[in-house]
Structures are given as structure tokens and as C-alpha cells.
Amino acid sequence: MIENLERLLNAHPYIQTCVWFLGLIVGAWLAGHVVRFILRHTITRMVERMRFFKGHDVEHADISTRIASCIPAFLISSGIGAVPGISPAFAAFVRNVSDAVIILFAAMAIVATLRLCGQIWQRRHDDSGRSIKGYVQIATIITYGVAIILMVAALIDRSPLILLSGLGALTAVLILVFQDTLLSFVAALELSSTEIVKVGDWIEMPAMNANGEVIDLSLYSVTVRNWDNTYSTFPLRKIVSEPFKNWRGMAESGGRRIIRAIPIDQTTVRFLTEEDLEKFSHLRRLTEHISREKQAMAEWNAKLGDAAQVPGNQRRMTNLGLLRAYLENYLQDHPALRKDMTLMVRHLDPGPTGLPLQIYCFTNTTQWIAYEGIQADIFDHVIAMLPEFGLAVFQEN
Structure with missing residues (x-):
């Protein structure tokens, strides 16, 4: 075979x-x-x-x-x-x-x-x-x-x-x-060396309709999951060529800023009488402040001599100024605010819509829901206290 x-x-x-x-x-x-x-x-x-x-x-x-x-x-x-x-x-x-x-x-x-x-x-x-x-x-x-x-x-x-x-x-x-690839490569090198954006960062980029968390950084694109659960994807090179805001610094600092103003009706601002001061002195957050200011005003007015007989020459306290002092002490006592960061109550430029009374402070958390709750509680209290000081919120008719 x-x-x-x-x-x-x-x-x-x-x-x-x-x-x-x-x-x-x-x-x-x-x-x-x-x-x-x-x-x-x-x-x-x-x-x-x-x-x-x-x-x-x-x-x-x-x-x-x-x-x-x-x-x-x-x-x-x-x-x-x-x-x-x-x-x-x-x-x-x-x-x-x-x-x-x-x-x-x-x-x-x-x-x-x-x-x-x-x-x-x-x-x-x-x-x-x-x-x-x-x-x-x-x-x-x-x-x-x-x-x-x-x-x-x-x-x-x-x-x-x-x-x-x-x-x-x-x-x-x-x-x-390969123009896009080369530009993206250069952008990737810059991002790697400067770390201006990392996965997990919260960025705002209005030009790209992006406002949320970065979930992916590739050679060609950046993918952002917006807070409304939509996704925005745009070329990586846009990160180095377009303006954007990165909230990483806020997250790393551990404090998130509250900056909001309430418009005060300017016609409700007035000087306080002795009866008013006596009433407000019973407020725990104003007792020391009123005592200190009374002494300072007495010393100032004593130096005026006979001119002190004219009320317009005297140094007097206003209900708006006392409210600012109250709110500063209130914020200092608030357990959810950072005392090692900027904390103040100030006026902004008055206008046809009233006198803005602005609160500027930082919460001790960066979590969105907790932050909004703290901010709402503060302004609930502020608005509720305005009538106590004889003040009113300005509202257009």
C-alpha cells in the first residue's frame, strides 16, 4: 500500500x-x-x-x-x-x-x-x-x-x-x-503636567454645555456627566483653549461658599431709640454689642459738648446696623459654618430694587444637598428676623 x-x-x-x-x-x-x-x-x-x-x-x-x-x-x-x-x-x-x-x-x-x-x-x-x-x-x-x-x-x-x-x-x-490627534496629544501632555482637570472633578464649561463631574479623559475627548444626568462630550483640546471653572479647590478645602443677598427696603431703615436698645439688649447675641456700642457712643457724644443737643450731630445706632451685628454673631455661633474662613455680613451698592444685605461665609461641608439645606436655614432665619428689627424685604409691586 x-x-x-x-x-x-x-x-x-x-x-x-x-x-x-x-x-x-x-x-x-x-x-x-x-x-x-x-x-x-x-x-x-x-x-x-x-x-x-x-x-x-x-x-x-x-x-x-x-x-x-x-x-x-x-x-x-x-x-x-x-x-x-x-x-x-x-x-x-x-x-x-x-x-x-x-x-x-x-x-x-x-x-x-x-x-x-x-x-x-x-x-x-x-x-x-x-x-x-x-x-x-x-x-x-x-x-x-x-x-x-x-x-x-x-x-x-x-x-x-x-x-x-x-x-x-x-x-x-x-x-x-491627524491635526485633531496632534492637538489632543499636546492637550493631554499639558493636562498631565498641570493637572488642571482630573477624573472626578466638578467642572462648569458653558461653551460646551457641561456642568457636572468628569467621568472620562481620553486622547480625543472629555466626557462630563451633568447634574441633570445628561452627558456632555467635547474634544480634549477645548479644555486648554476654552474658559471653564473647576470646583476641585472647593472640594479640597472642605468649605463651600455662601454668597447671597437680601434686598432691604431702604425706607424701613431708621435710628433706634433708648426703648429699642433696651428691648434688643435682651437678645443673647446683642447684649455685649449694645453695651459696648452704648459706651462708645456716650464717649463720642460727650466730646461734642453743646453740639450733642442736636440729634443729627449725635452718634446713634440704626436698626440695619444692629441687624448686621446680630447676623455676624449668629453666623459665628452656627455649627455648620467654617470659622477659619471669611465670614461677614455687608452692604452692596443700593439701587432701585433696594439695599442688598449680603451674607458671605463658608459651610463646613461641600455636599450639595447638605449645603443647600444650611443655606436655606440661614436665610429662613434672616427673613424671619427682619420684622423684629423693623425692617422689610424690598419687593416690586
Whole structure:
């Protein structure tokens, strides 16, 4: 039977060539599966000993499959010359295609490794808010760019230096085509060095309709989850070319500013009488202030001599001034306000809508809901106390 098979193969050389070629392909395919099995188990055992890896990380990256895929192409490239009856031209063609396939899968393995490293770094440094996603994407573009040049060089069986020398004439075209990528890359470098924006920051960018938390920083774009649960995505370069507000400083300081004014009806502002002062002196937050101011006013008026007989010459207290003193002491006593930050009650420029009485202070929390509750409680109290001082809120009819 073997002799008959040998005579058949000798009589039909092309059958012998097909058998050897098919055997080479099957052998290369089996070798690839064996190598993939060995690599998968070897890498899994190595990963189990590393604390910063998770089992599914390497499995999802599928690096072993990409590396093992190089083996069949390598065996075909190495063994095609040993197949009897193969013409040198066809052998060279198969070798060139196999080399290109090796380069492709090698590039895919490198890219998968880069992405895996990026995921691990991001997970270990998640609290920092920094993202290296842009750098991983740049490295991916470079890897595939080099791989394309090497693959074309392998297919045409020429040195890659020849292709690189021809790229000089295409530089202007490449810059035009990859303009956004280059600008985004420069922006990514600036963001990385200055850290003006990080993942987790609250930013306001009216030009991009963005007002919320940064959830993703990639090479090309920034994604913001707005407070109304919508998403705004815009080019990364806009961060360095458009004005925006970053609330990170507020969050890091631990205090959020309250700056709000109530318009006071200016016709309700008046001087206080002795009876008024006696009544207000019973308020705990004004007892010391009234006593101190009475003494200061008495000393001032005593220096006036006979001129003190005219009320307009005297130094007197007003209901609005006393309200400011009351509110300053009220804010100092408030348990939800920071006493180590600016805290004051002041007037703003009066106008046709009244005299704005502004409260300027900082809460001891940056949480939105808690902040709004503290602010509302303060102004509820202020508005309710106005009639006690004979004052009224200005309201247009």
C-alpha cells in the first residue's frame, strides 16, 4: 500500500505538493493551539502570584491568543521552502504574507498588553483622578503605525527604511489628516503636567454645555456627566483653549461658599431709640454689642459738648446696623459654618430694587444637598428676623 502511494505521488507531483502543504498548515495550526494552551496556563499561574492582577484581567486581554497566533505564521514562513514542488516565487509570496501576519499579531499583543497595564494602573491610582488613557491610545497609534510600515515592507519584500524615506513628502498631509490627534496629544501632555482637570472633578464649561463631574479623559475627548444626568462630550483640546471653572479647590478645602443677598427696603431703615436698645439688649447675641456700642457712643457724644443737643450731630445706632451685628454673631455661633474662613455680613451698592444685605461665609461641608439645606436655614432665619428689627424685604409691586 505504501509502495502504491509512493508511485501515485511520484506520478502526480502536484498531489505530493498539496499533501505536504496541507500537512504544514495543519501542523502549524496544531502547534499554535498547543502554544496557546501552554501560555494561558503559564500566564495564569504567574498572575495568581501578583496581588495587583485579577484573574479576569489577563483573560479579557487575551494576550496569549495573540502571541500564539504568531506561531502558525512563523512555522509556515520557516517551512514553506521545504515543501517539494513549491515554486520559489510562491514560496516567497507565502513567506512575505506570513511575516506580515506575524507583525500584525505581535502588534495586537503589544496593544493588548498596553491596555491591560493601563487598566491596572488606573485601578491602583483611581483615587488620584489622573487618567493615562490618552497615553495608552497614543502608544496604540504608534504601535499600529509602525506595524503597518513593517507589514507593507514585508509584503513588498523591501526595507522599511525605503518607506520611511518616502514619508517625508507626506508629512504635511499627515499633519493635516491627524491635526485633531496632534492637538489632543499636546492637550493631554499639558493636562498631565498641570493637572488642571482630573477624573472626578466638578467642572462648569458653558461653551460646551457641561456642568457636572468628569467621568472620562481620553486622547480625543472629555466626557462630563451633568447634574441633570445628561452627558456632555467635547474634544480634549477645548479644555486648554476654552474658559471653564473647576470646583476641585472647593472640594479640597472642605468649605463651600455662601454668597447671597437680601434686598432691604431702604425706607424701613431708621435710628433706634433708648426703648429699642433696651428691648434688643435682651437678645443673647446683642447684649455685649449694645453695651459696648452704648459706651462708645456716650464717649463720642460727650466730646461734642453743646453740639450733642442736636440729634443729627449725635452718634446713634440704626436698626440695619444692629441687624448686621446680630447676623455676624449668629453666623459665628452656627455649627455648620467654617470659622477659619471669611465670614461677614455687608452692604452692596443700593439701587432701585433696594439695599442688598449680603451674607458671605463658608459651610463646613461641600455636599450639595447638605449645603443647600444650611443655606436655606440661614436665610429662613434672616427673613424671619427682619420684622423684629423693623425692617422689610424690598419687593416690586
